[in-house]
Amino acid sequence: MVAPAFTLMFLLLLGPLLGVIALSFTDYQLGSPSFSWIGLANYRDMFGDRVFWLSLRNTLTYVAIVVPAAVALGLAVALLIESGSSLRSWYRTIYFLPVMATLIAMSIVWEFMLHPQFGLINGLLQGVGLEGFSWLQDRRTALYALCVIGIWQALGFNMVLFLAGLVSIPRQLYDAAEIDGAHGAWARFRLVTWPMLGPTTVFVVVITGIRSFQVFDTVHVLTKGGPSKSSEVLIHTMYVEGFEFFRSGYGAALTVVFLVFVLLLTLVKSALTNRGVHYT
């Protein structure tokens, strides 16, 4: 019997998805009583719009910076915590805090820290004799400041996933590696840890990738996409178009682009997990 599962999937997933796709071919505006089919006009507008390309480029830059950094740092922290003997749960809790905290609230904390005049960051920089930046108000730094916050936030979650992966590596493999002459942390990491973390790593990369594509809270609270669109990202553009300009049809077209990227990532994940990282 597939009917119940299919019904649920249709109601919760496929239905809304088809709705969004259909909406992207209309000129529907939020609250308006009628709409008409306009074919690919929304997409034509979108591909001709400088803001769309800017926000797509910014989103991809954000993903390209946050994913490798958050994955590598998450793995490094997990390895350090795992190799240490004391205070493990203490470190785990500390690094996991950003995941549990509300990102909106944390964004405000970051706003204070990054404040050009009395922020902690600039204060520290001045302390060592460097000049500070107007981090969030400067076109050159706004996106990168958001990247740092993104890494800080994703780090703890990745660390927990890697810790779980590390725990599930059979101890006897390390014994065998030791007997076989794999001395030193690097040889052990290459021979056992890294290959055995394969499935975890693919999962972490994809999850971090999808979550980075979804970046919105920090942008909305801290920069609103500015200054002069330098930190404009896809979901924020979508929000502005859909809920501030009420162009729901256009917003839906943006959503479709976003979904295509998420779908691509998911396909990459399933292709990778089917061969290569699962060994049995």
Add this chain to the structure above:
Amino acid sequence: MARIELNGVRKTFDSAEILKGIDLAIEDGEFIALIGPSGCGKSTLLRIIAGLEPQSAGEVHIDGVPVDGVRPSARNLAMVFQSYALYPHLTVFDNIAVPLRMRRHSALARMPVVGRLLPERSRVERGIREDVERVAAQLELSALLRRKPGQLSGGQRQRVAVGRAIVREPVGFLFDEPLSNLDAKLRVHMRAELAQLHRQLKATFVYVTHDQAEAMTMSSRIAVMIEGDIVQIGTPAEVYENPGDIRVAEFVGSPKINVLPGLVRADGGLEVLGRPLGLQTSAPAGRCSICVRPERVEPGAGSGAISGTVAHLENLGAEAFVHVKVDRIDLPLVARVNPDRQLPTIGSAIDFAFPASAVRVFDAAGKRIEVVAPVRSERVREKALG
């Protein structure tokens, strides 16, 4: 080839003493089995010999050289693990090649991209290929070299693990329950293969198992470990026939040895269940345990024998075991009989006896008591009872 010597090896985890001072000399080329119930410390002892675990006190010598603080691979011992511990992402070829690559390549040559640029790498790699292929041929793995461990059967994985161990030509092999993950039929087969391998390599084998059949069939000596002590060392026949401790007697042999409550009388005579056994001892008077192997118990022995009722029957085809419930004994007595004979029915009354030579006597502390049969009674009849 190596002689491995342990002097007063102790191991404590937190406050629990796992090994209580082990002295053991393993001769060059010997196949020694360490057996004992789970938790007796045999695997810990093996890990200490391998160098995977530091001992709390005592010394390990290999060929007369103390190896404390020497890395496991530098001790030049190979180890085969219960779970095989193959690297799942590597092919059979690469699995076997790991110890050679670790030893023959420099750290730089093992680097992913940079390593390939080094000129001597390909020459070393050719040598490794030859060695791996030679070992694979020896273990009949040649057709499987490109497979991953996940695609192999249990027996094949076991052979790959053995291949990885022998390829580096170590001085000794350490086996940690290597057959316990295999099914019964394959285990018997691998037993023969390992014994054959030992004859071929003439290397020192240290074999940890809780399966006494493996120990009895393969090893030249057995060390029985109980609660962190080696209680007895000897050939399989010695350990089976002349256990020095009741725990050894009970652990070795399947089904378990029969234990009957006995008594040493003030005059040195032995009694079982209130009947005289016709055996003498110089041990002090008191309670003792009278032990008889199931195959030495003879059912239906007529007058003077011990009587009971048949509680359970196990017919294995080649042999059958009769479980006999006897008054005043908790556990049923087990007798091994030839199933060719008419087997008794469950619930029927049965008599049995055993020859005096089959009796092993242990004192209340479990230590063996030497007994002698007075010359007279031995000549009249060998039966201890009747």
